[in-house]
Amino acid sequence: MSVAEADALRAPQQHEMPFAIVHGDPVTELPRDLYIPPQALEVFLEAFEGPLDLLLYLIKRHNLNILDIPIAEITRQYMEYIELMEELQLELAAEYLVMAAMLAEIKSRMLLPRHVEGEEEEDPRAELVRRLQEYEQYKQAAESMDALPQLGRDVFEVRADSSGISPLRVQPQVSIQELILAMRDVLHRAELSSHHHVQREPLSVRERMSSILGSLSSEKYSEFRMLFDVTEGRLGVVVTFLAILELLREALIEMVQAQAYGPIHVRAMSRELE
């Protein structure tokens, strides 16, 4: 678009409309000796964050009271803006057109006589005013938020060198309680899978204690693992183990281990035979 064309698009009453916003300042006059690329006008378009933003701009620009918007005037200016966009064949967000329709509707309702039924009627502008104010609130909040010190923009993280320091690799901690409870579960499951012989358990341990004691001599050590009969399956093995533990606890047998992790030997306590 040439300067002349751009000029021609400016209707006489549009002189207060900005063509661009440069560093926050509206530019209302196109520089006569400059070619304005269409992208620049798109920048201008993008300067508005939607119809509410545009309306707020128009209200501010004319120092209007947001609570008493001269709706006819604002509508006229808004429509001029929309038409300008369309003439420039810039794609307009649908919301701008929806707002245009809303303004037209408010304008027509404003023309209707008020106090029809004596009851106080709502100002046709009320919803628009509410939305404008709400939007303005967040628009300002966004500006204040942007003014907060931002990490990486205004304030900066520090990172003293620690390349010589290796991370501490921590293994999960396990308490003895957890270990015991795990064993309990093993035992529970062993019982459950053994034909529900749970209630007979103490008895069979007692029986096994007797049979182990009977097989042991106090004169001679027997090898610990020989007390187990793997063919009995896990329940039998556990029962034997429990029996041995119980015999140990009751000091009926004695266990020795000549060397760490060496074979364990068992014999009956001699006094038991006395």
Place this chain on the structure above:
Amino acid sequence: MNSSELKNILEAALLAAGRPMSVDALLELFADDAVKPGRSEVRETLSAIDADWSGRGLELVQVASGYRLQVRSEYAPWMHRLWMERPARYSRALLETLAIIAYRQPVTRGEIEDIRGVGVSSSIMKTLMERDWIRVLGHREVPGRPAMFGTTREFLDDFNLKSLEFLPPLSEIRNLERIHADLFPGGDDPGQPSPPN
């Protein structure tokens, strides 16, 4: 451990961690020590560190995740020269979207669009999510079950905030009682951001 040793350790930790450190996280450093510093001792030492850095290039601030030693904003012009890339400047659309989420959370995208009067682009939501500034808090139980968004701890950390209460207050709506009542049917004070639950 004497107090200057404790200060050295805490200061080194704040400088080396690369993230804000809570008092708990700082206490954790002494897990292997026979004599561990107490919570109040750590707090006092943090005050001493803060005082040490007054008038110098760093400052100790408290943000949502803990304490952070950071370069003061007055030195930003020189710090920017450390990196080739300039920090991103966020668009007004993004900042307004973020502001609405921060002050109105939990809020759906549709509600943000209602307030802004214009659609919110997916790329803005994506950027905010990628930045870890917003997250999905849940879904509104209305048709379509739209996602409700809220801000994150990272958002507070990155904006130098200890909590949402420290957001700049929303401007008062200069208006009639009627509009006020419409806006805040619950009688909420419009001057305060509503903290998330």
Place this chain on the structure above:
Amino acid sequence: MNSSELKNILEAALLAAGRPMSVDALLELFADDAVKPGRSEVRETLSAIDADWSGRGLELVQVASGYRLQVRSEYAPWMHRLWMERPARYSRALLETLAIIAYRQPVTRGEIEDIRGVGVSSSIMKTLMERDWIRVLGHREVPGRPAMFGTTREFLDDFNLKSLEFLPPLSEIRNLERIHADLFPGGDDPGQPSPPN
């Protein structure tokens, strides 16, 4: 720019850069300044920074690519806790395997599987070996000569046991409700057996 200002900027830059800074790189920070510090001024300021940090948690060192502020190695014992790699809890299968080994040693993997009624994964055995909690005691003289496992001294140390005898007897473990109540008075029940199917 006065000398304390210069020191503040250089110190902040050394801490924020995340890489060693040469004198040239530091001079580069002042490219936009009307009055730039000289090379010797920068060097003197680095000496001053070095002196400032003596007896504190960091030290200024010169490495191949320049100067950097780094945590003194004497503080490593506290610093390495800043980057703890905390793995997830051990699985129930691992704990049961360990318990069986503790109570039944020497025990082969096949025997453990018989008792648990399910296979024992190699990774569990590997983890227990790496943790130094179990070791191979020998081989059972049966076909295949399976390894027999037992617990180690580290196991006793880590579980605070003077010897294996201090493990509670199995007969007590099975009257569990009482033990359980003693162990977890708070009503927490991490050890609930999985319900039978």
